[in-house]
Amino acid sequence: MAAATRATKQELAGTYDAAFASYVAAAQTYLFLIRHTVDPETKQRMRTLSAKLVERAERIKRAKKVDQAPVLRDDFVIEQQDAVLANGASFNRLRLERWSERDGGHTVTRSPLPPPNLSRTQIENGCTWTSASKVFPQACIAAETPVESNQGAYIAQDNVSDCSLVTALVVAAEHHRKFGSRLGLSSLFPQDKNGLPTRAENGQYRARLLMNGTWRCLKLAAIDDRIPVDRSGHPICAASRNGKELWPTLLEKAYLTAMGGYDFAGSNAADDLHILAGWIPEHISLRQSLRSEHTWDRVKKGFWMGKCVLTVGTGKSVPQTSELALIPSHSYAVIDLKEDVDGHRQLVLINPWRSGDEQGIWTADMRAALDLGGEGTPSAEHTASAQLMSVDWETLPVYFEALHVSWDPSIFDHTDTVHLSVASSGAAEGTVKAGSSWTRHARRVRLQVEADDSPTQVWLLLSRHSSRSGMKDEYISVYVQNPGQAEASTSTMAPSSEKSSMTDAPSELYRFLPERGRSVYDVTIAHEGQSAVFAFTLVVMSNHRVKLLEGPPPLQHSQEIEGSWTTPTSGGNHTCPSFYRNPQYSIRLLASPTTPSANSRLEIDATTDNGTPINLRLVYSDGERVDRLTGRDVLAGKSTYSYGRDSLVREGLAVGKYTLLVSSYQPDVLGNFKVSVRSSLPLSVSAIPQEGAGMFSRRIEGEWSPATDRGGGKPRFRLLVSGHAEVKIRLQASEGQHAVSVSVHKWGTAGEVGDVVATSDSPVDHPCGALIRSVRIPSTERGYVIVPSLPRQVGTVPFQLFVYADARFEVMEM
Template sequence: QRAKFMVLNALQADEAGKKEEALSLYMEAADLCIKTMNEPMSASTKKQLQKLAKESLDRAEAIKTSKQLASLSQLDSLFDFDESLKLTTSTTSVTKPKDTTSKPTHSRNEPTQPTTSTSHAPSSGGERYTKEEIAVLRFTSMINGREYLPFMAADLQERFAFPMPYSDKHGILELSKKQRERLGGWKRPDEFMNEPQMILTVSSLSIMQTVVSDCSFVASLAISAAYERKYNKKLITSIIYPQNRKGDPIYNPCGKYMVKLHLNGVFRKVVIDDRLPVDRQGKLLCSYSANRNELWVSLVEKAYMKVMGGYDFPGSNSNIDLHSLTGWIPERQSLRDKNFDYDGFFQKVRDRFHKGHCLATISTGMISEAEADRAGLVPTHAYAVLDVQVVYGIKLLQLKNPWSHLRWKGNYSAHDDAHWTPELRKALNYDNKYAQEFDNGVFWIDWESAMHFYDTFYMNWNPELFPKTTCRHASWLAKDGPTKDSYTLGNNPQYKLEVRNKGATAVWVLLTRHITEKEDFAENKEFITLLVYLNEGKKVYYPYSPPPHIDGVRINSPHYLTRIQVPENGPHRYTLVVSQYEKHKNIRYTLRVYSFTDFKFSSIDNPYKMNKRIQGEWTAQTAGGCSNNKATYGNNPIYQLNIEGSGQAQLLIQLRAPKSYSNGFDIICVGTNGEKPFNKTTSGAFRPGYSALELTVPCGTYNVIPCTFSPQQIASFFLDIGSSVQSTKISRLK
């Protein structure tokens, strides 16, 4: 089998003109056949091996003597970009296969969905990543101590054919406690399957969860399989390699596979071998397909578990899992929100579900054992949503327990003869009598009961709904700004979004925090959100002055989706601010914008070439208070700015002081090279802890007077001054 697979790969390389790669594979296949013929075997098998070896050697010899490899000079020209790679041996030598290890991509073209060629969404060969973005993607390629590089076109040339069964260089995965207790060993498919196949039939009903606590992932596999089967689109099977010419994943007797997962902002390659954990009876201790000899479920799960650090990972939710599997846009809806529109939400999900626009799962919260037993449900457990229907005014969900057994026992369950009228059974093509005899974990539940027992509804939206998209990858260091942003947003990452629309439209923005450690799922302390301001795309310094147009809820999920309803008659400009509840460590993140119409998305420029921090204090002699205190106001510290030049200067002045005091500052115009813009201006209302002011002024001399609202408020402070003119000098007058 391995020899045949190698010859198949050699033929494909041969036809593609990759003669060196084909030659190497032919020679290795022939060598494997010759060595194997020394082992005991039937005459027919030996005859097949002899034939395969002869065909491989004949084709290899033909390549050696062909004109394409006839002269050394021709070979040299193939490698003239690097002198160290020039061949120095004879033309008949077999060169080592090229290293196909991918490097972090410099292109912004990611295979998540079609990208329209506009100023904001790069077409092929368009916009490239910045150095910062490359650094972010490189840093977050290390997940749980292993490197997963961005998926590139070169990865389609990954080598999968080997004389000996492939073993992952990272070794076997860490097992869960239940797996360790039952483990009989690690086996390859041909050791416990008669005729291993990658896919027999893609069906949600055949997917079985075992002892791994990844119910949300298995539920995600189930709804992806249901979508693929219903719409005949390769949603989940397209991420598995190797593939045949039709793009279908195939069984590899050599044991190497590659799975493409969307992780930390981009699709990444995950390489695994086919060794799977089995118990002492030879039964799989990982998720599997009820169709014997079918491998895809176990292999996709293994790839995901590898990234998550092993089969002992603490669990996640289907928003995270589905986004990793498909790149589809994650959204969550709490069913416990006080202002939740139950009917409107159900209607939206039903309409979009049947158009193939979204995939859905639903999860229970904490339920007592007694209540869970009565209901037939599992606490804190994810269920796949297989169907959404309204029949005779009754709102119904068809759900699947990833365990493939244990079902709902309430209204419209298999044993509820009272609600299953002949008309309803006919409308849904459902035989509850048959279902009573066979528990496959699939059941119907009415919407009212679902809202009572379930906590959260998860949806992942097809990104192809949006013809325009782009993204930014960035970092936010813990040292940048205060731990909490309840007083100032001045150090938060901020972006300008300009939507160029005529009619009313919608723009979605997905904030994704990059995950690099297993503990980020189990004990995540990073609560993130996205704030949207109607601020003409200008920088925001105060959280609630003005109040945000969209005040996001801070959650400890890696994904946060913001929907912006854009009124007609654009363009409209927004300021987007990344926010955390408390910063504990450096974070890396991706912002991806999805739109129906043209837009421009960019970081807000920092025009300040000169930046200086001054540490000062209000003492018993200098704490003069605000200008209302005429007798003492003159005692305050005074700092003078001399801005050289004849043009305009942009200034940013920020004052930081203890939050127990309200502070502010005044600016006095001493003189300019042109007309005075003002005699005196202020930072505005006095604020606890922080005040800021941006202004554009003629070059000249200005005095800055920091002060507290009341006199004799003794404290230290920081005065940060930024100027667009490099030759700005600052001195203290008193």
């Protein structure tokens, strides 16, 4: 092998650091080949060679001829990514090995797997396992020609809690009926020459599932065709309503075998369809930051072209109407979108729970959910509304909590994928919360985009790897930023679930529009939870050329900060008058002793409670407290607030002082946060004291009114200080947004307003008002005059003055 030969030459030449790294790399390559080699003799030879290479590396290390600095592992090499996928094979105490093409036609000779665990409801109904051919003697696995009516309506969920899975099967069947796509059906094997699942001679079937980064299957065993039936022989599982096709029943059984049994809590259909078919899941909150018109146009176009399928989910409580019989925490399939010439927009939905079929069967769970009791037959109207319904797009958020979209990955011309892991122990980017099993991980990679003139988005799909189903309190996020610039907008946007917010879903989709030309972006992947090792797969997709690259090396200098929002310091976003009260920090970048003219790369992460919106902004303000965001002074950060976590990156910062703002979205939010600041140059971070900290203070209320103006002057306040004093004054309009200014004058000998001592300069209409930052004045017998000014009088306008001084003072209205 070339790597081993190169290592030997480097050792003989005395370049021991390089030789050590080459020996390790060569050994890793052999380990990779061992996992993909079938012949036992070849495996043994490779093990012997690998052991010798490791021994040579250890000898160099023991001889202390290798640099003491750790060798940085290249996580992007195929051997390392292969190891991540290999570690993902263990799931729910099963071995889900990687799928290969020969698995599709391979006849399983071992005994089938034991049947999956039954749910509580199945056990209560006395379910036993019976061959599907006996339950449905006329059924095939999948019909060669889809039926003309709604195929989805022929799949029903019985007394099993997997509504999201059955809904995924419904929309897949409907897509296959319309477009001949074999969506979902292509996951079940064996298959015929047309790619449709067909009957297995030995009655054993295998499913191909996209899990933990790659297509997998239960390699050494398969499922048989036995299905759960109750005491009367009725199937208690997903089934075709007409009993003509078995693929929904068998695919459900295979999926739930991997997931741990029929007592499957369900998630959402987009995540289930991602596992079954590899389609891209997107979760859209219908009650939070919904761009209604844009979302309708986007999903309507995709749906009508066959490029996406849709489901909707209800929340924990639902409004009950005579038109809709909704079930809490339930999934519904969208089988059609309609828009007429008058702009009336509707979704046609199917409830997968069995109701109103040929046998008139309603499940016990269905009755309980709709409060129908155990006796009698529901009315025809109730039956129809419970199974098939139409909902206006505009009223969809009233009844449903989320829209789940599954996108066909073939809509993109270019993709790139990496499989990585971050360990909390011994890893620079993983941290463990002291005294608990809660861990935090962060990993940065770079994304290269070659964007042409077309307005095409780039999508990134982050999927976390899991060792068992139903893992709770595992949160992930992905965020993209151009490290060379800040977001141009200084407007404030409401908290967004799409922008680096933490989600406990198994995957997170991030979409953005790249700049024209060739650009390199920083991608931050974050995790919080109880897993000590965070393994994940990141896929980038676009019609532009895209490539994922190794991120920048860990920065040498860092500092951790713990802070909090309290009643006095929780200022809200920068449209709030109290914005200036938010916690702020001075970041001082120091010159490197070896390269004094070098600029710095700065990375900042902040975490707080997952339900609290947070925002970071880096501002050029010489390390001083700021009360407004001016576009040219904002160096890094975005305008959106994110739940639980935010981050920013900035390249090319010169030595000097900068201000970091950590703000909550709403004022008076109470909570704690942690900030991690990392830099390529030495740095120091310190909290900037609150405005007026350590000073005497007074708040005065007043108003501008036409009567005051007709009286020959503006409101005035006399200021008396005891001794030389440093004074700060802030003026705010209490209602509305008005251009205001404030000034301090000497008091003339005749009682007139004398010369200006200090002023806030020209009137400003910022929410935080006008500020005299600092002025030192001596004590005088007559004192000074504070003049709050409102240049444009528009009725009565109340205001408030905040006066601070480092000596005792008095303020009185004149």
